Amino acid sequence: xxxxxxxxxxxxxxxxxxxxxxxxxxxxxxxxxxxxxxxxxxxxxxxxxxxxxxxxxxxxxxxxxxxxxxxxxxxxxxxxxxxxxxxxxxxxxxxxx
Amino acid sequence: xxxxxxxxxxxxxxxxxxxxxxxxxxxxxxxxxxxxxxxxxxxxxxxxxxxxxxxxxxxxxxxxxxxxxxxxxxxxxxxxxxxxxxxxxxxxxxxxxxxxxxxxxxxxxxxxxxxxxxxxxxxxxxxxxxxxxxxxxxxxxxxxxxxxxxxxxxxxxxxxxxxxxxxxxxxxxxxxxxxxxxxxxxxxxxxxxxxxxxxxxxxxxxxxxxxxxxxxxxxxxxxxxxxxxxxxxxxxxxxxxxxxxxxxxxxxxxxxxxxxxxxxxxxxxxxxxxxxxxxxxxxxxxxxxxxxxxxxxxxxxxxxxxxxxxxxxxxxxxxxxxxxxxxxxxxxxxxxxxxxxxxxxxxxxxxxxxxxxxxxxxxxxxxxxxxxxxxxxxxxxxxxxxxxxxxxxxxxxxxxxxxxxxxxxxxxxxxxxxx
Numbered sequence: 001x002x003x004x005x006x007x008x009x010x011x012x013x014x015x016x017x018x019x020x021x022x023x024x025x026x027x028x029x030x031x032x033x034x035x036x037x038x039x040x041x042x043x044x045x046x047x048x049x050x051x052x053x054x055x056x057x058x059x060x061x062x063x064x065x066x067x068x069x070x071x072x073x074x075x076x077x078x079x080x081x082x083x084x085x086x087x088x089x090x091x092x093x094x095x096x097x
Numbered sequence: 098x099x100x101x102x103x104x105x106x107x108x109x110x111x112x113x114x115x116x117x118x119x120x121x122x123x124x125x126x127x128x129x130x131x132x133x134x135x136x137x138x139x140x141x142x143x144x145x146x147x148x149x150x151x152x153x154x155x156x157x158x159x160x161x162x163x164x165x166x167x168x169x170x171x172x173x174x175x176x177x178x179x180x181x182x183x184x185x186x187x188x189x190x191x192x193x194x195x196x197x198x199x200x201x202x203x204x205x206x207x208x209x210x211x212x213x214x215x216x217x218x219x220x221x222x223x224x225x226x227x228x229x230x231x232x233x234x235x236x237x238x239x240x241x242x243x244x245x246x247x248x249x250x251x252x253x254x255x256x257x258x259x260x261x262x263x264x265x266x267x268x269x270x271x272x273x274x275x276x277x278x279x280x281x282x283x284x285x286x287x288x289x290x291x292x293x294x295x296x297x298x299x300x301x302x303x304x305x306x307x308x309x310x311x312x313x314x315x316x317x318x319x320x321x322x323x324x325x326x327x328x329x330x331x332x333x334x335x336x337x338x339x340x341x342x343x344x345x346x347x348x349x350x351x352x353x354x355x356x357x358x359x360x361x362x363x364x365x366x367x368x369x370x371x372x373x374x375x376x377x378x379x380x381x382x383x384x385x386x387x388x389x390x391x392x393x394x395x396x397x398x399x400x401x402x403x404x405x406x407x408x409x410x411x412x413x414x415x416x417x418x419x420x421x422x423x424x425x426x427x428x429x430x431x432x433x434x435x436x437x438x439x440x441x442x443x444x445x446x447x448x449x450x451x452x453x454x455x456x457x458x459x460x461x462x463x464x465x466x467x468x469x470x471x472x473x474x475x476x477x478x479x480x481x482x483x484x485x486x487x488x489x490x491x492x493x494x495x496x497x498x499x500x501x502x503x504x505x506x507x508x509x510x511x512x513x514x515x516x
Contacts, residue, residue: 018429019440020296048293056425056432085298086298086356
């Protein structure tokens with residue numbers, strides 16, 4: 001079963017930052033998605049380095065993507081380059097990247 | 098649970114202090130150096146503000162400084178020491194018993210020393226000297242000086258040891274606490290957490306330098322002026338006013354640049370708090386430049402700065418931090434496995450709105466009433482503040498209740514964290 005980028009963006013759109021109630025996609029925390037067969041690699045950041053939800057959100061991302069039929073492995077890579085800024089917030093996510 | 102324990106103790110001290118206000122109206126109408134006014138002041142500065150800062154430190158130091166606390170065990174022992182010491186100080190101020198007061202002050206000094214050691218050891222090999230990190234260090238230098246001055250004042254009641262006049266030393270102690278402990282910690286932490294709460298750009302530029310240098314230089318200059326060289330009082334006060342102005346400019350810029358769609362009550366509290374700082378600063382400058390004088394104006398100044406700016410900032414941050422800590426502990430592990438309430442659902446907006454109206458209005462009215470010198474004028478805002486503090490406590494209790502029982506989740510309170 002082929003995993004699509006649309007499925008991964010949809011799954012990530014259901015992972016919320018509990019503090020502000022926005023999804024990590026709306027917040028612009030997801031920098032990129034790579035799909036190789038049944039493996040999904042997500043490159044993402046946090047609103048601040050040392051975010052107390054760092055481990056939890058990473059875990060929620062893995063869980064959300066693993067629920068997609070056909071996904072076997074999920075690799076979440078964290079980066080702070082470039083640093084997140086509020087300009088990355090986008091109410092309507094661009095799911096074509 | 099460590100930050101929650103400190104924040105719980107702090108909230109209890111705040112409620113106790115505010116509930117006592119209506120009964121202290123006659124004392125507040127007189128000179129501020131009255132045993133019960135001193136008990137009230139220390140319930141606010143030590144029991145409420147300092148315990149809040151310590152509790153928040155243990156939650157925020159890993160975020161702000163990006164490194165773990167050196168010893169949680171030391172912080173737990175410190176909580177016990179401080180609870181006994183602060184309660185003892187407030188009780189003995191209340192009944193005016195000086196030998197026991199000095200013993201309790203020694204315990205507070207021990208607790209403060211434990212905290213300073215913990216922070217210093219947490220900062221070993223630290224090399225990310227951001228604005229916040231510099232102010233956190235400055236704040237802990239200020240805490241040390243404040244405690245030493247306070248302990249000297251307590252001992253001075255038993256064995257006169259202070260070389261200068263008593264009141265200038267007392268004023269120096271108050272301004273060390275305000276400008277070298279409370280202000281650096283609030284300004285430093287707010288520069289880091291307000292952008293997170295508001296989804297605003299990180300503040301930068303000259304307002305930061307005004308805050309840092311204004312506090313670092315202004316407080317020792319003012320204190321030296323108070324105890325030894327009166328000519329330094331005005332320049333010290335001017336430097337502190339510059340720091341306050343820098344902070345207000347930053348808060349306004351963050352509020353204007355925010356991407357967060359709506360303001361919750363916690364954020365409304367911190368923004369209202371910033372509005373009290375210019376009022377308190379103008380009054381402080383008027384006192385420093387001898388345009389105004391007297392204990393009533395001094396008390397109004399303390400109400401605006403400690404009650405308006407510091408306390409409302411802390412109330413706002415607590416309304417954000419406490420529900421988050423509870424949610425994180427109770428519901429975070431369940432996300433993705435079962436339906437969980439949103440973080441917002443742990444709050445109680447009606448109670449928070451009530452607290453906002455009564456506390457902001459009450460503090461403004463109390464400042465005016467203390468300046469006017471009418472007992473009945475002081476009692477009315479005292480009742481408003483007591484009621485507001487209870488509403489604040491009810492809101493925190495609504496969140497904390499989730500630690501002991503998990504209320505049934507209504508469909509409208511759930512989010513799509515779990516499918």
